[in-house]
Amino acid sequence: MRYDLERWSGKDVELEIRTEASPNAAVAAEGALPPALALLGAPRITRRGPTRLPYSVLWIVVDSLRPDVIASFHDPNADAKKRAAKRPPGDTLLPSIPGLTPHLDALAKRGTVYRDAISAAPWTRPGTLAMLAGMHSKDLGLSPLPWIIPEPMLDAYYRSEPPLLALSMRRAGARTDAIVNNNFMLGYAAVGVDMGFERVDDFRYRTADTHEVTEAALATLRAHKDERFFYFVNYNSPHDPYDPPDECVARVPKPPLGPRDDSVARYMAEACKDDAAIGKLMAELDALGLREKTLVVVTADHGETLSQAHEFVAEGLDQVNTRFHHAFAMYEETTRIPILLSLPGVVPEGKAVDGRVSNLDLAPTVASVLHLDQDPRWQGIDLVALAKSGQRAPERPIVTLGRASAAIFWGKWRYALRENEARKVTLVHQEGATINVADELFDLDEDPGESKSLSGSPAHAATVADLRARLQLALAPKKAASTDDKAGAAPIVMVRFAGAGKVRRVFATIRVKGGKSLAFAPFGISKDAVKPGESLLTVDAVTAKETLVGLDLTVLPDLAPLEWTFTFDDKTLLDDMVFGGPLGVTVPGLSRGILDAGTRTFAAARAFPFVDPTIDDGVFVVRIGGDSGGPERVAGGAAAAEVQSALKQWGYAK
Numbered sequence: 001m002r003y004d005l006e007r008w009s010g011k012d013v014e015l016e017i018r019t020e021a022s023p024n025a026a027v028a029a030e031g032a033l034p035p036a037l038a039l040l041g042a043p044r045i046t047r048r049g050p051t052r053l054p055y056s057v058l059w060i061v062v063d064s065l066r067p068d069v070i071a072s073f074h075d076p077n078a079d080a081k082k083r084a085a086k087r088p089p090g091d092t093l094l095p096s097i098p099g100l101t102p103h104l105d106a107l108a109k110r111g112t113v114y115r116d117a118i119s120a121a122p123w124t125r126p127g128t129l130a131m132l133a134g135m136h137s138k139d140l141g142l143s144p145l146p147w148i149i150p151e152p153m154l155d156a157y158y159r160s161e162p163p164l165l166a167l168s169m170r171r172a173g174a175r176t177d178a179i180v181n182n183n184f185m186l187g188y189a190a191v192g193v194d195m196g197f198e199r200v201d202d203f204r205y206r207t208a209d210t211h212e213v214t215e216a217a218l219a220t221l222r223a224h225k226d227e228r229f230f231y232f233v234n235y236n237s238p239h240d241p242y243d244p245p246d247e248c249v250a251r252v253p254k255p256p257l258g259p260r261d262d263s264v265a266r267y268m269a270e271a272c273k274d275d276a277a278i279g280k281l282m283a284e285l286d287a288l289g290l291r292e293k294t295l296v297v298v299t300a301d302h303g304e305t306l307s308q309a310h311e312f313v314a315e316g317l318d319q320v321n322t323r324f325h326h327a328f329a330m331y332e333e334t335t336r337i338p339i340l341l342s343l344p345g346v347v348p349e350g351k352a353v354d355g356r357v358s359n360l361d362l363a364p365t366v367a368s369v370l371h372l373d374q375d376p377r378w379q380g381i382d383l384v385a386l387a388k389s390g391q392r393a394p395e396r397p398i399v400t401l402g403r404a405s406a407a408i409f410w411g412k413w414r415y416a417l418r419e420n421e422a423r424k425v426t427l428v429h430q431e432g433a434t435i436n437v438a439d440e441l442f443d444l445d446e447d448p449g450e451s452k453s454l455s456g457s458p459a460h461a462a463t464v465a466d467l468r469a470r471l472q473l474a475l476a477p478k479k480a481a482s483t484d485d486k487a488g489a490a491p492i493v494m495v496r497f498a499g500a501g502k503v504r505r506v507f508a509t510i511r512v513k514g515g516k517s518l519a520f521a522p523f524g525i526s527k528d529a530v531k532p533g534e535s536l537l538t539v540d541a542v543t544a545k546e547t548l549v550g551l552d553l554t555v556l557p558d559l560a561p562l563e564w565t566f567t568f569d570d571k572t573l574l575d576d577m578v579f580g581g582p583l584g585v586t587v588p589g590l591s592r593g594i595l596d597a598g599t600r601t602f603a604a605a606r607a608f609p610f611v612d613p614t615i616d617d618g619v620f621v622v623r624i625g626g627d628s629g630g631p632e633r634v635a636g637g638a639a640a641a642e643v644q645s646a647l648k649q650w651g652y653a654k
Contacts, residue, residue: 051173053228053370055343056294058281061131061234062274063124063182064326065300067338068094069238069271070101072108073115075352082448089449092307092333095258100251100272103279104298104340111296111342112351112387118409119302119359122326122334122402125184125191127301127359128234132195133162134363134378136401138475144401148190157193158607159494159624161523161548163375165363166196169230171546171614172372177201179217180234181209197232209236214277218284225288235277238270238304240325248272264306291344295369298340299359305329309451315424315434317403330407330416330440331450335400341383343369348387355393356409357383373546376524399474408471412445415455415467439464491558491625493594494608496523496550499543499568500617508539510553510564513595517556524549543568548613548620559600563593566619577618584609584620594623 067073074096082089098105120130126137126144137144141156149157166176178185178197186202187194203212217233238244248269252258259265278298285291305311305322314320314328322329337359341347346369361380367373368382386393398409404422408415417439426434441455441464454460497506512518512535520537522530529541530551543549555562566573578591582605589599605622 051228053169053172053174053372055346055370056174056228056290057169057230057297057366057370058285058294059230059232059297059366060278060281060299061128061180061182061232062271062278062298062300063234063236063239064302064304065238065271065274065338066094066303066306066333067115067117067336068096069268070104070108070338071096071098072101072105072352073113073338075115075354078115085446085448087447087449087451090307090309090451091260091264092309092331092449094264094268094306097252097258097268100248100268101275103275103282107278107282107296107298107342108340109350110344111340111347111349112353112384114339114341114353114357114383114393116354116356116393117299117337117339117359118356118398118400119300119335119337120400122302122328122330122400124182124301125193126401128182128184129162129193129195131299131301131359131362132166132232133164134360134375134380135163136360136379136399138401139377142193145403149193154193155606155624161608162196163363163377163547164196165366166198166230166232168367168372168375168546169370170196170198171612172370173228175224175227175229175231177220177229178232178234179213179220180232181213181236182234185234210273210277214280217281221281221284221288221290225290233281235274237274238267242266242270244269244273248276261306261308267304267306295341295343295346295366297362297366298338299362300337301359302326303332303334303336305331305334307331307333307449309449310334313426314422315426317422328403328405328422330400330402330405330414332414332444332448335407339383341365341387347384351387353383353387353393355391355395356398357381357386357393358398373544375547397470397474399471401475406471406475408467408474410467410470412443413463413467414440414442414444414450415464415471416440417468417471439468441467491555491623493553493555493562493603494523494550494622494624495553496548496608496611496620497541497543498548498611498613498616498618498620499545501545501614502543503545504543504568505570506539506541506543507567507570508564509536510539510562511536512555513561513563518562519554519556521552523551525551544613546614548611561593561595563595566591568618573619578621579609579618580621580623581605582607582609582622584611584616590621591619594621 079093082093119127120136121127121144129137129140133140140160140162142149142153170176176197178200180200181203183189183202184192185195185200186192201216203209213233213235217231220231242263244266249266251272252265252268285294304326310322310329310331312322314322317328320328326334339357358380361383364374364378364380365383369384395411400407404419406417418437423436423438424434425437439455440453441460442450443454455464518535518537520530520532524544524547525541529539531538541549566578573591575586575588575591579585580587580590580603587599587602589595590603594600594603600623603621603623605624608622611620
């Protein structure tokens with residue numbers, strides 16, 4: 001919960017919390033109301049200080065927008081080469097229609113476009129997370145398969161301490177607002193997670209959201225024009241249903257210059273509607289004098305399957321028809337996205353970059369432009385540096401993860417694997433034939449429309465084996481702590497160091513009493529900074545200015561006492577500098593270790609607390625999973641769910 005106390009700045013403030021029970025008809029009839037309880041846990045009162053950020057960021061996402069809708073993303077030579085291929089692309093390639101998206105085309109002249117960008121996922125939640133966290137969602141604990149997130153996955157996500165760009169910018173003093181139609185960004189929704197923004201305005205208007213989102217974004221820009229900001233503006237079209245304005249429909253020519261299918265034409269007209277909204281945002285930046293100070297990012301979370309040749313029904317996944325849809329199909333038309341960057345004097349103007357890139361590249365790119373620290377877990381490259389180099393994007397595997405399916409792009413190949421529930425499909429335009437498809441291989445040079453899979457060809461067996469191995473390597477789990485560990489598995493003790501925005505030398509000794517087993521995984525520090533023994537390890541590292549660092553410990557047996565000492569800059573830390581549990585509060589005896597049932601109980605948590613390393617100073621410890629060793633297990637059942645919900649609402653469980 002967040003309250004703005006700015007009008008009382010410099011004055012003494014006395015806070016009084018009152019509770020009021022919600023009326024309940026049955027109880028009220030008996031002349032009583034149910035009891036109510038208010039809790040205030042570890043409050044932090046902060047003010048927005050001066051920022052060192054050189055620029056603001058206006059990040060615009062147009063849901064389901066394919067790059068070939070935008071004329072400035074077309075390369076006439078590349079289009080001609082595709083049409084002259086052994087197997088032409090047919091209706092998988094949209095026609096270039098000058099004047100359909102004039103504002104995006106004008107913005108392209110003032111920036112750089114990346115013509116061959118691939119989303120890390122073909123649907124919204126994992127696609128959005130990838131661009132904001134610089135990592136695949138599965139590496140943050142979230143499988144791209146379920147719509148509704150199981151609680152163990154949700155816990156794993158928050159405990160992974162995702163390297164979200166919004167959090168980095170908040171620490172650097174920027175306002176971070178998300179103005180969206182995207183309930184996957186709502187941490188309290190069963191399908192969503194907190195993506196690090198301090199405020200999310202979500203609009204539920206289906207096709208009317210473009211106007212509402214735009215007006216809210218314009219108002220926010222005007223109200224905070226003198227501040228550094230990171231505004232994430234997310235439109236929900238050209239997502240189904242297609243309901244474009246008549247003037248946009250009129251801009252799409254009839255065949256042969258326009259698409260043959262009326263639904264495809266209406267899809268393209270939807271992009272025209274959002275282009276007009278983007279034009280209003282750009283005009284407002286100019287009117288406020290912010291264009292030279294604002295990095296503009298335009299992209300999409302995924303593409304859209306529009307080709308009749310790619311229409312089939314996924315029998316094991318919601319009976320979904322892949323055409324005019326996404327999430328399941330892994331074709332290029334479903335996963336290719338536009339990426340456009342503009343910042344006068346910083347991003348090259350009027351430039352188009354060839355070669356395959358990923359939306360995983362966006363977080364490290366923005367951080368580089370804003371001179372923010374690069375998180376070591378980010379998996380992408382600096383796209384602005386690439387544009388300035390004048391080179392093609394480097395050849396590297398690009399992986400995209402869908403619902404029960406995964407694909408890898410490597411050179412001229414796209415290879416995809418399907419899990420069991422994704423293999424049974426009904427071919428809509430082949431007399432309803434039902435087949436099983438375990439994998440697919442397409443030669444994108446000879447078959448840019450992906451019309452004939454080569455995965456069963458003996459001549460391509462070696463290519464399939466190579467790409468399958470590359471894909472499986474990318475799919476190998478990067479293990480994060482998870483509450484769905486098997487019964488009896490050891491708990492994880494997460495130890496994190498924060499230096500209040502300073503680089504402090506940290507020295508620690510950690511020992512398992514009784515000579516039991518002690519394993520570790522470094523977090524943000526070099527593995528060489530930890531010197532392990534069988535039951536003893538030492539740590540000699542430094543804190544980071546803007547990110548938490550530390551390590552995860554596993555003790556066997558899980559109730560073995562864990563003893564430690566911590567020093568910052570050669571000063572031994574006592575209980576007032578060692579914090580534990582879900583609220584990150586001082587715990588008597590925790591500076592000496594987790595030695596008994598009492599410290600185990602107080603350190604126990606289902607998620608890591610919110611810790612700001614630019615403000616907080618000390619060591620933060622939580623123990624996730626396992627038994628406390630006391631009379632009952634910690635935080636179980638309905639009470640645990642209620643506490644976890646409250647922690648999220650308070651902003652402690654991120």
